[in-house]
Amino acid sequence: MKEATGELNMTVITVVAIAAVAAFFYAFVWPNIKNTINRNTWCSQSFGCEDCNGKTCTCYYCEDGDTDCATPKSVACPDQGTESET
Numbered sequence: 001m002k003e004a005t006g007e008l009n010m011t012v013i014t015v016v017a018i019a020a021v022a023a024f025f026y027a028f029v030w031p032n033i034k035n036t037i038n039r040n041t042w043c044s045q046s047f048g049c050e051d052c053n054g055k056t057c058t059c060y061y062c063e064d065g066d067t068d069c070a071t072p073k074s075v076a077c078p079d080q081g082t083e084s085e086t
């Protein structure tokens with residue numbers, strides 16, 4: 001009986017450890033990955049880049065990917081050395 005209880009305790013400890021790692025991933029790691037994916041998507045759809053300082057440029061994008069949107073949003077994109085046309 002003691003062996004079964006010990007195995008159950010190890011199973012509980014394993015499940016709690018996996019849950020803790022998953023919680024850490026979703027609380028701290030996943031938001032950074034998601035933001036990087038979104039920023040890369042927005043920068044690939046950006047237009048009207050300006051205020052380049054050698055590292056970043058302020059560019060504009062539309063959430064639906066259409067450059068004719070009424071209220072474009074700004075995003076800081078890596079400076080590629082050339083400014084895109086508006």
